[in-house]
Structure formats: structure tokens, C-alpha cells
Amino acid sequence: MANFKGHALPGSFFLLFGLWWSVKYPLQYLSQKVTKKSHKIYCFQRVDAIEGGIKIIFALIGMLAEQFVPDGPHLYLYSGENRDWVKLMNWQHTTMYLFYGLSGVVDVFTYVSQAVPQGLDRLMLSVAVFVEGCLFYYHVLHRPMLDQHIHSLLLIAVFSGACSVMLEVFLRDNIVLEMFRAGVTIVQGTWFWQIGVVLFQPWGGPMWDENDHSNIMFLTMCFFWHWAAAVAILAINYTLAYCCVQRCGRGSGEPYIGLGVRQQKCDTGSRAAFLNGSDEE
Amino acid sequence: MANFKGHALPGSFFLLFGLWWSVKYPLQYLSQKVTKKSHKIYCFQRVDAIEGGIKIIFALIGMLAEQFVPDGPHLYLYSGENRDWVKLMNWQHTTMYLFYGLSGVVDVFTYVSQAVPQGLDRLMLSVAVFVEGCLFYYHVLHRPMLDQHIHSLLLIAVFSGACSVMLEVFLRDNIVLEMFRAGVTIVQGTWFWQIGVVLFQPWGGPMWDENDHSNIMFLTMCFFWHWAAAVAILAINYTLAYCCVQRCGRGSGEPYIGLGVRQQKCDTGSRAAFLNGSDEE
């Protein structure tokens, strides 16, 4: 939907997922240091499955919205009389949602059956993000300069996200990659809102001059302010997760810090062993 | 051959290989969990050799077809009288087939001799795909917009395939990469057919307007529908392979699921050990 709602809807979806990930992954990472893993892991796997379900629901909402808004195609792809395609913009957005839906389905199957190979869920997510990026790339080609630029900035977040998720196929449960994914997703969400606000003035106000170069310079900078904000959010949520886990740790009677330190140590060792081949050993 | 047959032929080759891989690799992966490896691996190696042979045959068919169709160059590269090159299009396609043939040869040698280093077959395949991509990139440069766009979409599948095969040089027998390769190959096959249908109307019908932007928007979207279809095919074939392996597993009297679970567990452990360096250990 080429209007404010059409950008606010996906923006909210991405924002929700980004914020949720920025809480979940720190919790998972920190709690694995304190308590028994086996049980933790299992319950976190269940969480992944629920996540998949929510993805599917969001994707369905998005697809239905794109199809059945008043000015939508209502599932008509080609109109016979005037021999032309119907509302391809909406159809392209539907396709984007479709792939996120597929990614959700794979998440659920990964939880249900032991036979699904690990990493397939990450691969499917990465493909979904990549598809979103490609479709955006092609469908902003013939737009006014400002419109094109503001979307091309989005592509930075989209493609760097796709790459980092692709890496997770091989470096699973790497907290750094997971935090990066969370951050990029938050940026994508907030930037969708920004696009909607800039292009469609939901609360009135003057149109932006589409050909004023200084507007483009401002938006470039603004995009990275969103990024800085996302970093701040990640830091806050990580700290909250840390405090909460530490309290539980105390609750279960074992001092966390000490454990943390030891953990950290051997953790360092192991990481060095697997990746560096440096002389540390 | 710049006609429907010239696209249907390679399309069928890619489709056959893609479908075959989407059955073979899940079987290989799942069966390695159930029965003794040593023997399995050996027979799968033989399958690789046969694959190589088929590659060679397909490549030969393709090269002969490109050379000896009525309007082909018949092995003439340069015509003296009008001092010009002869049918360079066909010669370029011949070159593409040539590299797939070389890749087949390397596959066979890898099976025949123990001295051929592992991964060389993957490298050669990756180079072949990459060469196909480069040649396509250069020889659609000066075409009408629609023609250029529909081929550039093909390049997405070609180059992402080349990259994933390149990764297999270092991450051999990684089921996720193998599934991805199968998927990309299926997409390439079906998309070759799509190109043929769009540009040459084998079954009549009106020409597509080469400069209508909405046609280009539709084809962009359509390309990713092919991708979604490929994902569905992979899912179905994987499930079939799973059922069939499970039946055999039962046949040989050991309950599969239990084994699957255990397998999965240690598998997770090992993968974590090799790649994550996370705290899971």
C-alpha cells in the first residue's frame, strides 16, 4: 500500500521482532552461563517455535491487508478487459510477506521434527530478507530522487541483515551475530516508520521537496541516528537481561559473577581454540 | 540458440539436476544417521561419479545442439569473405556447456583416483556456474529492456549458486548448502523455461510489450514465486526421503526416532564445538 499504513504495518512487525530479539538473546546467552543448559535450551527451542507461529500470523495479516484494502487487487492479478496487471505494488508486498511466512513455517518444523537439519531455519530467514531487499531494489528504480534514496538506505539495513543471518547458518548461537540481527531489525522497523512519515505526512505538514539535495543529506544522516538509537536500545535491554539473570542466579544460590568470570575464561579459551589458532594455547 | 528450444534445453538440464539433488542429498544426510556409514558413503561416491558422467553427456548434447542446428555456426568461428565472426551467440553458449563438461570430468576423476584432492570437484562446478554468469552478464548488455531484465534476474540465481558451491569447497557435505544448491538449480531450470515462454511464445499468443514497466515488475515478482515453488518442492522431497529412510531404518530393526534424537543432540554439540565457540560446551 503506497500510503502511511502500508509502511507503518511492516515497520511495527520488524520493530516488535527486533525488540523481542534484543531481550531474548541476551537472556538466553547469560542464563546459559548460570543454570543447567539442557532444560534451558529446550524451553528456548519452544520459544523459537512460538516465534515461528507469530511470524506466520504477521505474514498472513500483511498479505491479507495488501490484498483486501479498498484500493487493493483483491487477488486479481491480470484484468482481461484493459489487458493489464492489477496493482502490482500490492502483489510485490504480498510476495515479501509470503517469504517471511515460509520462514516461520520452517521455524515451526525445526522445532517439531528432529529430522530437519539445523541451520535451515536461518537459511530460510536469510532468503526471506534477501528477497525483500531484491524486490525493494527493483521497485524503487523509477521513482523520484528522494523516494529512491530513502528506500536505498533501507536496503543497507536489509542486506547487511541478510548477510549476518546467512552467517548464523554456520555460526549458530553466536551472541554477537544475534545482537547485530536484533539491531538491524529494529533499525528497519523504525526506518519504515520514518519513510511513511517523510513521504505521506500522516499528521499533515508541508510536503518534503523531493529534489532538494539537503533533504537527502539530512535523511542519510538521520538513518544512522536511527542506528545509534538501536545500539542504545540494545545496550539497555542487555543490561536489564543481565540484572534479571543475575537475580535468578542469586536466587538459585550460586554467585553469578564468579561463575561468569570462570565461564568467560574458558569461553575465551575455547573460542580461541576453534577460530584463532593463535598462540594462546 | 536465440529461440524457445535454446532455453528449454538448458532449462531441462538444470531442472533434472536440481530435482535429483533435492532427493539425493536428503537421502544421504538422513541415511547416514541410521545405517553404517562406510558402505553408504562408498555407494554415494559412486553416485557422484555417475552424476559426473551425466553432466558430460548433457554438456556434449548442448554443445552439439548449439553448433549443428540449421542456423548454427557448424564449428566455423570466423568467415573469411565477409571478414566477421560467425554466430557468436551460439559459440558463447557452447563455451558455457564446455565448462559444465569440465566439471563433470573432474567429478569422475575425483571418484576414480584417491590422489585428486577433495573439494576440487566443487571448485570446478563453482567456476562453471560463475563462467555461465559472466557470459550471460556480458551478452545481454545491449538488448531490449525486458530481455535484459529477465536475464539479469537469472543472474541472481546463478551467482548465489556459484557462491554457495564455492562455500562447499570448505564446508563439504553441509546439508544446508546442498539443499540451497538444489533449490537454486531448480529455480534456474524453471526460469530458463519462463524466459523461453516470455520471449518466444512457443504456444502463440501476443508478444510481451518490451518497454512496459509493469511487465518488468510482474516478472521480478514472478521470479521469486519460482523460488517459493522451489522451496515447496524441496520440502516435499525432503519429507519423502525422510519417510523412505525411516521405513528402511525400521526394516533394519532399529527405531529411527530415538536414534535421530540422540544423533541430533551430539550433532548439535559437535557443530557448536566446531563453529560457535559458544558456551554450550
Next chain:
Amino acid sequence: MANFKGHALPGSFFLLFGLWWSVKYPLQYLSQKVTKKSHKIYCFQRVDAIEGGIKIIFALIGMLAEQFVPDGPHLYLYSGENRDWVKLMNWQHTTMYLFYGLSGVVDVFTYVSQAVPQGLDRLMLSVAVFVEGCLFYYHVLHRPMLDQHIHSLLLIAVFSGACSVMLEVFLRDNIVLEMFRAGVTIVQGTWFWQIGVVLFQPWGGPMWDENDHSNIMFLTMCFFWHWAAAVAILAINYTLAYCCVQRCGRGSGEPYIGLGVRQQKCDTGSRAAFLNGSDEE
């Protein structure tokens, strides 16, 4: 600040850090071969924290300079009366400094708390460098040819630096990557000075002809001479570090060379073991 000072300031920051890293990392690498690690590592961690602090200070200096120079925006972003943005150039530079400041903050936290996952500091640094690159890319788009070219050469150093730091997230304490980072940072520093000299003639002299192609050819070559100089500096500093460590080694009474050799040997073995999978084992 689009003047000589505006390029000399960041240039000096990068130069200082590059030179410091070209001394620190060789010392760290070589000393780990000779003396007990545990203690060494700890004191080097403290050094990282101090580095972070200096980063923060430099970033603050840069941001204040960009904001409060006489022709700066003095924190005004949008001027109501002439309805336009104020000094966006300075604001963009401020944003660049901001991200380096954030990277410094993460460095400090990594030292303070054991709970911050390893590699996050490298990720943040990589993001900071990447952001600098993106902002440069966009804000030289509409400049004269020479200006654009001399900045685009800078981007080579910036983006290759961002990639290598990104790799350090996964290959931490890899001396080769660290030396590369030091080299790229030195090049960036000297090149900033070069840009200032070429575009603003601090010491008078004739303007460079902005559209003379041979000027552009010379600067392209000159950029790589800076690179060669950086390599020479790295070599010299590495040798100095080696001599100094060797003297300490002798001081503590164990012959270094012998140790070096043994170290090197097993080091080779281990690196081969973790990464090659070659037949060396």
C-alpha cells in the same frame, strides 16, 4: 569543516591510533610467546580499556570542533526563518565521530564487565568504520571530479578496514588481521592529510586543476604510495617490538629464539589443525 583543519584533525586521530596499534599488537603477539600469558593478557586488556577512553575523548573533541567552529551549526539543525537545514556537512561529520565514540564506550564496558560478550567491541568498531564509509560515499556524490575521486580512494581504505575488523569478531587476536587494521588506519590518517593539502593548500601554492585527468591518475598512484609507506612503517615497528621483547626474554633468562621456534612449530600445527584440515596431521 570543509577546510584544511577539518581534514587534519581526523587524519591525526587515525594516524595516532594506527601507529599505536602497529606497536601494540606486535608487542602483544611476541610477548605471549615468551612470558606467562595470564598476567600479560590482563594488562593488555587494561590497555584496551584505556584505548576506549581515548577514543571517547577524540570523538568528543571532533564533535565539539565540528559544532562550535565559527562557521559551525552550534547545535542548530533546522533554521525556522529560511526553512532550511543548517550546515549538514558538519552534522554528518558529527555523526561519524559519534559512532567512534560509541565504539569507545563498548571497549570500556568490555573491560569493566565480564558479562559483555567477546567480539562486541570489534563489531561496534566495524560498524563505526562502515558508517563513516557510507556517509562519505553519499556526501561526495555531487562534488567536482577531483574531490570525488580523492574521497573515493579513501573509501577503499575505509571499507577494507571495516571488513577486516568484522573478521576480527570471529578470528579474535589474529595478528595478521590486527596488523592489517593498523596499516589501513595509518593509510586513512595520512590520506586525510593528503586530501586537506590537495584541496585547500594550507601552505599556499596554486590550486590543483579539478578536471585535469592526469591529476587524478597521479592521486590514484599516490594513494598506493601511502599504502607502501604504511607497510614500511609496520615492518619497522614490528622489528622494534621484536628486539625489545627479545631483550626482556633474555632478561628473564630463557633464550627466546629456541622458544620462538618451538612455539612457531606447534603454532603451525595448531593453526593447520583448526583451519586447514590438510594432511599435515
Next chain:
Amino acid sequence: MANFKGHALPGSFFLLFGLWWSVKYPLQYLSQKVTKKSHKIYCFQRVDAIEGGIKIIFALIGMLAEQFVPDGPHLYLYSGENRDWVKLMNWQHTTMYLFYGLSGVVDVFTYVSQAVPQGLDRLMLSVAVFVEGCLFYYHVLHRPMLDQHIHSLLLIAVFSGACSVMLEVFLRDNIVLEMFRAGVTIVQGTWFWQIGVVLFQPWGGPMWDENDHSNIMFLTMCFFWHWAAAVAILAINYTLAYCCVQRCGRGSGEPYIGLGVRQQKCDTGSRAAFLNGSDEE
């Protein structure tokens, strides 16, 4: 030197190195399976040092040739009277040779001193190749179409070579990467000759029409024929190395094949262990 000699000289250097590597690395790889390593490795390290020396000599020859040919700059960079740069083309070529010389120096030091970290030689070589690529990229920008295209094809070989050498920093002694490097280097050498022949007709003959698109199509294809030829050369040299090593193996009285098989097996195991994390273990 913008003439035939100026392309034949570097072409011959690359060709010599490519052919030498296509013999050396198979010998190294195969002999490590048969005889004791320790000694072999040592003598191969000495070979690396000699290689470095030859690199330095070649680089010096190249630099002197570029500087002191009759129409060369003779070390003059800027001429005062007509206030212009002198022969920048030759200076750029000198810069390319310079970096290959630096790479040779690092090779020698790596052999001389145990303190030079492993992988630094590969990094320096990768940088040298990358620098060559960048300089070529910039200095063919404003040429006729044919000239630009034939050089841009060279860039494919140059940059893929730079990437593979960069990988060798982390995956040292990986025979697949080494073979790829040898192949790419051979292609680069033969293609330099091709460029010289096409642009300067050393043996007379008509000029090539610089704007005939079919010439460009032919050269694109021709480039990949060079590549196919390089693959054939690699295959032949690998076979020769295999025969020669096998004879030695027999000479030293232990049957090679058997060993080869065993080697291969455990080799597979180990590689799987370090990289795949597949269920093979």
C-alpha cells in the same frame, strides 16, 4: 609501456609463476602423503624463500624497464617547464611492480625469521594483487570501448585471485586454493599476451575495430577459453606430479596407493571434523 613489450613482460612473469605453482603445490601436497613431513616442509619453505627472491628480481626488472625505456620517465615525476606530470602510465606500472617486490621481501623475511607471523606473506601478496587490480580499474576508465573491455576481463582474474590469496591467510596450505591461485595466475599471464596481440599487432595484420560489438563478444568468450586452457594445464601438471611422487614413493619401498587411500580417509575425517560439523563423526 603502452606497447606490446609492456604487456608481454608482465604476462611472461605471471605465466612463469603460474606454471611453477601448478607444479610445486601438487608436488608438495602429494609428497606430504608419502614421505616424512618435517624434512619435506623445511625444503619447501626454502623454496618459498627462493620464490620470494625471484619475485623481487622480476619486480626490479619491471620497474627499471618501465622507467628507463626510451620513452620512459627516467625517474622524472613532474616537469617544471610545462608544469605537468611525466608519463604517469609508466609510473603506475612501476607502482604495481613495487608491490609485488614488497610481497617478495615479506616472503624472504618469513623464511629468515621465526618471528614473522604466518600468513603475513599471503596477506602481502593479496594486497599486491588487489593494488594491481585497483590501478588497472582506474587507468582504463577513459579508453576506447574495446581497450576498456579487454582490460576489465583481466580484472575478473585479478580480483578473484586477490580474494583466493586472502583466503589462504586463514586456510593456509589448502591445495584447492593453491591450485586456483596457480590457474588464475596462468590466465592472467596468457591474457596479458592476448591484450598485447589484440591492441598492438606485434606481427602486423589489420587493426581490430574498436567499436565492433562482435569483437567484444568474441574476446569475452576467448577469455574463458584461456581459463579452460589453464584448467587443462593444471590437470596435466597435477598428473605429472602424481606420477613422479608415486615413483619416488615406490623407490622408498612403500606402496603409495594403499597409503594414499588411508591418508584420504582420515583426511576426509579430519576435514569434516574441523569444518563441516556434519554427522559424519
